[in-house]
Every structure is written in C-alpha cells, then in structure tokens.
Amino acid sequence: MNEDYVLELEHIRKEYPGVVALKDVTLQLRRGEILGLIGENGAGKSTLIKCCSGAVIPTSGKIRINGKEFDRMTPQLAAENGIAIIYQEFNNVKELSAAENMFLGRPIRKGMVIDRKAMEEEAAKAFAQLRIKINPRELVKNLSVGYQQMIEIAKAIQQNAQVLIMDEPSAPLTNNEVESMFEVVELLRNRGVSIIYISHRLEEIFHLSNRIEVIRDGEYVDTLITKEATVDQLIRMMVGREMTQKFPPRKPCIDESKVVLELDDVCGNGDQHMSLKIHAGEVVGLGGLVGAGRTELAQVIFGAKPKDSGRILLNGKEINPKSPREAIDLGIALVPEDRKRHGALLGVSIKNNINMPIYKRISTASVISSGTEKATAEKYREEIQIKCPTIGQLVKNLSGGNQQKVILGKWLAADSQLIIFDEPTRGIDVGAKFEIYKLINDLVEQGRAVLMISSEMEELIGMSDRIIVLAERQMTGELTKDQFDADTIMAMASAVVDQRNAG
Ligand SMILES: Nc1ncnc2c1ncn2[C@@H]1O[C@H](COP(=O)(O)OP(=O)(O)O)[C@@H](O)[C@H]1O
Ligand SMILES: [Mg+2]
Incomplete structure (x- = not known):
C-alpha cells in the first residue's frame, strides 16, 4: 500500500x-492530481474507469481506495468511498429540476416526505462553491x-467526492463551455480533489494534467509527467508506431479520360451554379466554412434533395436521382458527417450493415442468400481490416x-x-484517421472517384488532388495541387460573391 495514492487499479x-x-x-492516482488518461478509440479507457465504479466487473485484478482493497466494487461502495464518475452520456432526467437531478435516487427527506426546499438549498450551495450560476429549480431540459x-x-x-473521474467531458461542449469546465476542474484540484480526466484531445490533457497515462489496445503503455512529455511522444505511444506521415502515399491513378461525375450549372437545395468534374482515380476536396453549402450539394448529388436546374452526369450519362435509393443503385455513395445518426445502423450487426445496399441484388424472391451475405461481409472485414x-x-x-x-x-x-465523404475523420483520433485516409487511397486506386468535404485545412490539402472552395452557396475558387495554400483557400472560403456587382 502506498499512502500517496487515493485510487489504485492493479492488473x-x-x-x-x-x-x-x-x-x-494498472493505474495509480495521486492525491490532489489531475491524471490524464489517453488512448485511441477502443483502447479501453471507458471500460477501465467503469471498473472503478462497479459499473463493469473486471474479470481479474485489484482495486484499492485509500489503500483499502475491494474484492468486488459496486456503485454503492464506490460512492461511499468517495468515487464519482461523470460518464460520456450522463444519465439525467430531463423533466426534473437541477436540484432533483442532483439528489436523484437519494432524496433528502423530512420524515416521510421529500424535502424539496432542503435539496434546493444544498444544490444552491454546491453551485455557489463551483461558482456556477444555475437556478436549482430550473428543469434540466432547459439547460445547455x-x-x-x-x-x-x-x-x-x-457527495464529497475525493476522486472525480471524467470520461471525455469536453466532447459534447462548445469552446466556451469547455473553458468554464476547465475552471471548475482546476478549482476542484486546488481543493484537493483527485481527478482522472479522459480525452483524446491532447491540448486539453497538456493544459490540465499533472501526469498522463497512456493505454493502447487494452494494455498499459506508460505514465509520464506532463511537463516532460511531448505531443509526438504521446501520439507514438497511443498509436504504437511512428507517425512521421500524416497522409499515406497514393499511387498516381487519375484517369483524365474518364469523367465519373460532372455537374453542369446545378442549382438546388440553396446552392447556385455548381459546375465541376471528378475523374476516375481522383479525390476532389470541397472546402469552405460551415454553412457554405457543401453538405447541401452532396445531398443533391445523392438524390436526398431535388435540384432546380442544371445537369448531373455520371460516367457521361445524365442522371436524375430522386432518392438516395436511386442514387445508390446508380453507383453513388455518401458517407455522412453524422455517422451515428445517418451512416450506420448502430443496433445492427456489421454483416447486416455491409449488406444493406445490396439485399435486393443478393435475394431471390425476397429470400436473402445468407451464404452470399456472410461471404460479402467477411470479404470486406478482411479487405479493410475492420x-x-x-x-x-x-x-x-x-x-x-x-x-x-x-x-x-x-x-x-x-x-x-x-463516393462522397462529408467530414470523413471528424471525431476520430490520429491512428484511425490514417486508416481512413488509406481507405480513401484504396478507393481511388481502384478507379473510383471521391468527393471529400472537409473543414480541416490540413486534411483538405493533404488528401485532395484538386480543391474546390464554396462560400455562401457558390463556388469561389478551384485550385490544382501546385496552387494549394491555406491562406488562399481561407480567402476563397470567406469571399462574398456579390451577385449585383457581378451581374
Ligand atoms: N459491453 C461491451 N460488450 C462487448 N465489447 C465491449 C463492450 N464495451 C466495450 N467493448 C469493447 O471493449 C473495447 C474497449 O472499449 P472502450 O472501453 O469503450 O474504449 P475507449 O473508451 O478507450 O474508446 C472495444 O473494443 C469495445 O468494442
Ligand atoms: Mg470511451
């Protein structure tokens, strides 16, 4: 046992x-420190901290709190011993007030009745301590x-927590909210609360933490003192290899003689006069600020929104997809930005997801060929290493x-x-980004055409063969590879096209 550690997880x-x-x-949390816990998606961060609260029962290993060993942790025991966890998806009740949520499951009572007033007072006290302005009576659904x-x-x-564990707390927040959260976290550390802070955003970890623990593929890698660590070193530890290249090399594969997609003065879904060509084997990047009309253009091409005028040609033939279904059958795919909501059916298996667009093709009289279904899924699992x-x-x-x-x-x-990608790597960490870039390369090397919407300048420049920039629903520029330059792209993205002057 070590006096210095408030929480220890062993093996x-x-x-x-x-x-x-x-x-x-293994994880050791020192009294009064902020320990950053980092690792790529799927490294096991959430699972590890759930073991501290009894939400997950480890198959083996030891947990000690203040030197006391626990054979079996339960949420009750964790709370009694001063461990509090803020999960990625916090489970509050939107229809209840702030105070009621704070005392959810353990209301203050006066005799048999719930003492609402006492709860509101206690809540107000806690808010004041954190210097945050929330009315304890406000319904949670009205709060950001x-x-x-x-x-x-x-x-x-x-609840007098000695240990506060926060799982990706910045993920759902706006920049301003993140700053307020940082203030509160630092205030708590100064009061002696020990904190485990999980994030895959390294700037945050550098800003807040005293030490950083890295885990990878369910294994402990190392723990570093923040002041002595570097970004490159941490990335290497998270990913498990040198990341000298951010973008994988691509074989030259553009076939100028084959135009896969052509837009000829397309207007629709708010966008005006869109004209472009994408060749087989080419990645065309679509840059611009949020709201410039890039996703809207993708929806028109994908048949999700109607066009008002102009022509869309696929492999030289005019098409008029009236629905995504039609677009898919024609050979157009869209990987949307919000993949949780639109891209994949989360509650469904990998096999079903992969076969989704082709069920019609692999079925005979509504009977799905399960052999084909399985073989297809296995093929792609292998090919793209899912x-x-x-x-x-x-x-x-x-x-x-x-x-x-x-x-x-x-x-x-x-x-x-x-294949149209809308922000292909948003919310994905470094190692997985590289994998996605490799996949995009594979696609074009096989002669497919890619339209990639991206707000990340580095990605846009690193992955595109050509870049087209939109601003306020119009095209404001097109750059070939030798002209790529962040400032030029930004200027084009902020350009306001004044129709009256132009006309
Ligand atoms: N309830 C579960 N059932 C099966 N596998 C799970 C479950 N929860 C997590 N996993 C798997 O455990 C691994 C670690 O996941 P997780 O702890 O959520 O990682 P992280 O929080 O670092 O992204 C992943 O491979 C994930 O798929
Ligand atoms: Mg997680």
Whole structure:
C-alpha cells in the first residue's frame, strides 16, 4: 500500500465474449492530481474507469481506495468511498429540476416526505462553491449540455467526492463551455480533489494534467509527467508506431479520360451554379466554412434533395436521382458527417450493415442468400481490416474508426463509382484517421472517384488532388495541387460573391 495514492487499479483484465477489452492495466492516482488518461478509440479507457465504479466487473485484478482493497466494487461502495464518475452520456432526467437531478435516487427527506426546499438549498450551495450560476429549480431540459454537466459535477461535490473521474467531458461542449469546465476542474484540484480526466484531445490533457497515462489496445503503455512529455511522444505511444506521415502515399491513378461525375450549372437545395468534374482515380476536396453549402450539394448529388436546374452526369450519362435509393443503385455513395445518426445502423450487426445496399441484388424472391451475405461481409472485414471479433458484432460496440470502416465496406459492396465523404475523420483520433485516409487511397486506386468535404485545412490539402472552395452557396475558387495554400483557400472560403456587382 502506498499512502500517496487515493485510487489504485492493479492488473485489471476485462473479457467480453469474443473481445478482451482490458488485458493488464494498472493505474495509480495521486492525491490532489489531475491524471490524464489517453488512448485511441477502443483502447479501453471507458471500460477501465467503469471498473472503478462497479459499473463493469473486471474479470481479474485489484482495486484499492485509500489503500483499502475491494474484492468486488459496486456503485454503492464506490460512492461511499468517495468515487464519482461523470460518464460520456450522463444519465439525467430531463423533466426534473437541477436540484432533483442532483439528489436523484437519494432524496433528502423530512420524515416521510421529500424535502424539496432542503435539496434546493444544498444544490444552491454546491453551485455557489463551483461558482456556477444555475437556478436549482430550473428543469434540466432547459439547460445547455454544459450546465447539465455542471450539475453532474456539483452532485459529485455535494457527495464529497475525493476522486472525480471524467470520461471525455469536453466532447459534447462548445469552446466556451469547455473553458468554464476547465475552471471548475482546476478549482476542484486546488481543493484537493483527485481527478482522472479522459480525452483524446491532447491540448486539453497538456493544459490540465499533472501526469498522463497512456493505454493502447487494452494494455498499459506508460505514465509520464506532463511537463516532460511531448505531443509526438504521446501520439507514438497511443498509436504504437511512428507517425512521421500524416497522409499515406497514393499511387498516381487519375484517369483524365474518364469523367465519373460532372455537374453542369446545378442549382438546388440553396446552392447556385455548381459546375465541376471528378475523374476516375481522383479525390476532389470541397472546402469552405460551415454553412457554405457543401453538405447541401452532396445531398443533391445523392438524390436526398431535388435540384432546380442544371445537369448531373455520371460516367457521361445524365442522371436524375430522386432518392438516395436511386442514387445508390446508380453507383453513388455518401458517407455522412453524422455517422451515428445517418451512416450506420448502430443496433445492427456489421454483416447486416455491409449488406444493406445490396439485399435486393443478393435475394431471390425476397429470400436473402445468407451464404452470399456472410461471404460479402467477411470479404470486406478482411479487405479493410475492420477490427471485430465476428461480423455478428453490433456496430455500436465498435470504435469510431471501425464504424467508419463498416460504412465504407457497405459502399464497396454496393460497387459505388462515386463516393462522397462529408467530414470523413471528424471525431476520430490520429491512428484511425490514417486508416481512413488509406481507405480513401484504396478507393481511388481502384478507379473510383471521391468527393471529400472537409473543414480541416490540413486534411483538405493533404488528401485532395484538386480543391474546390464554396462560400455562401457558390463556388469561389478551384485550385490544382501546385496552387494549394491555406491562406488562399481561407480567402476563397470567406469571399462574398456579390451577385449585383457581378451581374
Ligand atoms: N459491453 C461491451 N460488450 C462487448 N465489447 C465491449 C463492450 N464495451 C466495450 N467493448 C469493447 O471493449 C473495447 C474497449 O472499449 P472502450 O472501453 O469503450 O474504449 P475507449 O473508451 O478507450 O474508446 C472495444 O473494443 C469495445 O468494442
Ligand atoms: Mg470511451
């Protein structure tokens, strides 16, 4: 036992059927420190911290709190021993007030009745301590996500937590909200609360933490003192290899003689006069600010929104997709930005997801050929290396990068000629980004055409063969590779096209 540590996890192992989520992970939290816990998607961060609260029962390993060993942790025991966790998806009740949420499941009573007033007073006290302005009577549904998170933190304080564990707390917040959250976290550390802060955003970890623990593929890698660590070193530890290249090399594969997609003065869905060509083997990047009309253009091409005028040609033939279904049958695929909502069916298996667009093709009189279904899914699992125990695994249990691969597998199976990516790597960490870039390369090297919407300048420049920039629903520029330059692209993205002057 070590006096310095408030929480110790030793040799934690967690097996799920078919997956070992944690192999042998150790974590030691010092009194009064902020320990950053980092690792790629699927590394096992959430599983590890759930072991501290009893939400997950480890297959083996030891947990000590203040030197006291626990054979079996339960949520009750964790709370009694001063451990509070703020999960990625906090479970509050939107219809209840801030105060009621703070005392959810453990209301203050006066005799037999619930003492609402006392709860509101206690809540107000906790909010004041954190210097946050929330009316304890306000219904949670009227509060922003940032405030909802503050309520969770206040709850931990009210319960006198000694250890606060936060799982990707910045993910749902706006920049301003992140700053307020940082202030509260630092305030708590100064009061002696020990904090585990999980994030894959390294700037945050550098800003807040005293030490940083890295885990990878369910295994402990190392713990560093923040002041002595560098970004490159941490990335290398997270990814497990040198990341000298951000963008994988691509073989020259553009076939100028083959125009896969042509837009000829297309107007629709708010966008005006869109003209462009994408060749086989080419990645055309679509740059611009949020709201410039890039997603809207993708929707028109994908048949999700009607066009008002102009022509769309696929492989030289005019098409008029009236629905995504039609577009898919024609050979167009869209990998949307919000893949949780639109890209993959999360509650469904990898196998079903991959076969989704081709069920019609592989069925005879409505009977699906299960052999073909399985073979197709296995083929793409192998080809694009979807990391999963079996193709029967539900997509929601995969990491973000692997979810993205499933979506891709689905469009490969559908034999799409044109693949439109809308922010392909948003919310994905470094290692998985590289994998996605490799997949995009594979697609074009096989003669497909890619239209890639991206707000990340580096990605746009690193991956595109040509860049087209939109601003306020119009095209404001087109650059060939030798003209790529961040300032030029930004200027084009901010250009206001004044129709009256132009006309
Ligand atoms: N309930 C579960 N059933 C099966 N596998 C799971 C479950 N929860 C997590 N996993 C798997 O365990 C691994 C670690 O996941 P997780 O702890 O969520 O990683 P992180 O939080 O670092 O992104 C992943 O491969 C994930 O698919
Ligand atoms: Mg997680």
